[in-house]
Amino acid sequence: MDPLNALVVLANFVIVPAVAYGSQLALGALGVTLLFAVLRFANMAHGDTMAFGTMVTIFATWGLQAAGVSIAPLPTALLALPVGIAVTAALLYATDHMVYRFYRRHKVPSVILLIVSTGVMFVMNGLVRFLIGPGDQRFADGARFLITAREFETMTGLDEGLAIRSTQALTVVVAVVVVAWLFWFLNHTRTGKSMRAFSDNEDLALLSGINPERVVAVTWILVGALATIAGVLYGLDKSFMPFTYFQLLLPIFAAAIVGGLGSPVGAIAGGFVVAFSEVGVTYAFRKVADYLLPGNLEPPGLMQILATDYKFAVSFVILVIVLLFRPTGLFGGRAT
Amino acid sequence: MSGAPALEAVPHGRPALPYLDAVGMTGGYGAADILHGCNLSVAKGEIAVIVGPNGAGKSTAMKAVFGMLPLRGGQVTLGGVDITRLSPQERVYRGMGFVPQTHNVFTSMTVEENLEMGAFIREDDCTDTMEQVYHLFPVLRDKRHQAAGELSGGQRQQVAVGRALMTKPQLLMLDEPTAGVSPIVMDELFDRIIEVARTGISILMVEQNARQALAIADKGFVLVQGRNRFTDSGAALLANPEVRQSFLGG
Numbered sequence: 236m237d238p239l240n241a242l243v244v245l246a247n248f249v250i251v252p253a254v255a256y257g258s259q260l261a262l263g264a265l266g267v268t269l270l271f272a273v274l275r276f277a278n279m280a281h282g283d284t285m286a287f288g289t290m291v292t293i294f295a296t297w298g299l300q301a302a303g304v305s306i307a308p309l310p311t312a313l314l315a316l317p318v319g320i321a322v323t324a325a326l327l328y329a330t331d332h333m334v335y336r337f338y339r340r341h342k343v344p345s346v347i348l349l350i351v352s353t354g355v356m357f358v359m360n361g362l363v364r365f366l367i368g369p370g371d372q373r374f375a376d377g378a379r380f381l382i383t384a385r386e387f388e389t390m391t392g393l394d395e396g397l398a399i400r401s402t403q404a405l406t407v408v409v410a411v412v413v414v415a416w417l418f419w420f421l422n423h424t425r426t427g428k429s430m431r432a433f434s435d436n437e438d439l440a441l442l443s444g445i446n447p448e449r450v451v452a453v454t455w456i457l458v459g460a461l462a463t464i465a466g467v468l469y470g471l472d473k474s475f476m477p478f479t480y481f482q483l484l485l486p487i488f489a490a491a492i493v494g495g496l497g498s499p500v501g502a503i504a505g506g507f508v509v510a511f512s513e514v515g516v517t518y519a520f521r522k523v524a525d526y527l528l529p530g531n532l533e534p535p536g537l538m539q540i541l542a543t544d545y546k547f548a549v550s551f552v553i554l555v556i557v558l559l560f561r562p563t564g565l566f567g568g569r570a571t
Numbered sequence: 572m573s574g575a576p577a578l579e580a581v582p583h584g585r586p587a588l589p590y591l592d593a594v595g596m597t598g599g600y601g602a603a604d605i606l607h608g609c610n611l612s613v614a615k616g617e618i619a620v621i622v623g624p625n626g627a628g629k630s631t632a633m634k635a636v637f638g639m640l641p642l643r644g645g646q647v648t649l650g651g652v653d654i655t656r657l658s659p660q661e662r663v664y665r666g667m668g669f670v671p672q673t674h675n676v677f678t679s680m681t682v683e684e685n686l687e688m689g690a691f692i693r694e695d696d697c698t699d700t701m702e703q704v705y706h707l708f709p710v711l712r713d714k715r716h717q718a719a720g721e722l723s724g725g726q727r728q729q730v731a732v733g734r735a736l737m738t739k740p741q742l743l744m745l746d747e748p749t750a751g752v753s754p755i756v757m758d759e760l761f762d763r764i765i766e767v768a769r770t771g772i773s774i775l776m777v778e779q780n781a782r783q784a785l786a787i788a789d790k791g792f793v794l795v796q797g798r799n800r801f802t803d804s805g806a807a808l809l810a811n812p813e814v815r816q817s818f819l820g821g
Contacts, residue, residue, distance in 0.1 A: 436678070438674065439674065440688070441659070443689055444663050444738075
């Protein structure tokens, strides 16, 4: 019996990665949920919006690196982030003007907008692959670790090490700041309140003199910012590949729907539910069990429920369960 | 004018010149017209009530006045200015406030936020007006940090009226403000509406509870199939045996 080492192993392989991944999903799901709350459709292009924002940020990062600009130990990408956000927001706003606005004026049902967004997804996907290529890009620089496994071991004298990568710490810090700002914006500014009013009751918002086009424009800008930040954090933490970002759509949608589409608090909770499920189900608990169980009860197998190749099944199962038993999500969003 | 009996245009010795004057409104949602030359008018500080059987076009007439129904004929003037072609939003800027019958509050927002949203078009400080609304509906002050969706039906109606008052309208239009509330709450709401009218705001409302509504009305319009059937002061309509027989249940 050695619960302390068991806890460290668990923290190192499950808790820390899941918290970082959960923060990234939460930011992604916030974008989906915000757009759904205001424009009333699930945006299939969100994963590729994240890819586009990350791509622009990578280009800007390369530019800064070539110019010799560095904010080490922090990654240069953090400095390039505003460029990525601005370009992505501009692209989304332009897309809205060229594509979505037409359908909005015709008051089409939201399923049509969902299909339209699928078309936008293909275009964005192609754009990203054309500009940066389909391959893997690593753009993280600066300090690699906040604390390495070796440092942790010498510090605590435990057998097991706990490594915290600087990108993981950065992810959590940035996510907390962004979420706090977003909630402040939605609850305490005139524009934020008008967005909530529009989402709550569109007709009454119009009667109150709220300008719908302005609300829509602000929403796209926020979605662009959230998508870019989520994408860059994910890319720093892992790596950037357009196809991976497209695949992120599933866990992000699962997160948004688990929390309840249209509910910002739900999106955050959903992000962590999905991340912890995915990491927990695909982790081999053998080592944790070794520390916790007496020697003669050593488990024969790896104690892994699902191979990591199947991690997407986890989001899918969560999605199905929620839609079957609680279609409005944990925090009572709109039925989907 | 339709074949309505000859009526005096202005009830009982009031000075004429209506603030809102809708003349000969004709129109509907599709090919068929719902309104056929319907007239409505309200003077400053007056309470005008539209009553009539189901499907008479009461709410439709109200929507037409507010610009939510395309008119094929007729004219709407507010304070002498022709507003027939203006959108509902533009009419809000001109001093009209509208309380829809349903979905008339932001349910997920607090009472105070509802009032703030009501004042969205105002550039100036709206705390005075909010204070007036809280004075008019004291219960809202106690519940100002509560979500409007959690309130009772009567309290929600108060929020809805309060929201519309936040723009400081000259004309307040209420579509069945007492639908679905208890008789006690209804009396209370009517008292508040009288108070609002006393501040000089004109009131135009559609009501199912015709008898009670006419009792507080300066002027009543009885609509039947999109046409004016009777127009008189509230008291005169209540006293009119034909109106009583046909529309007030004896």
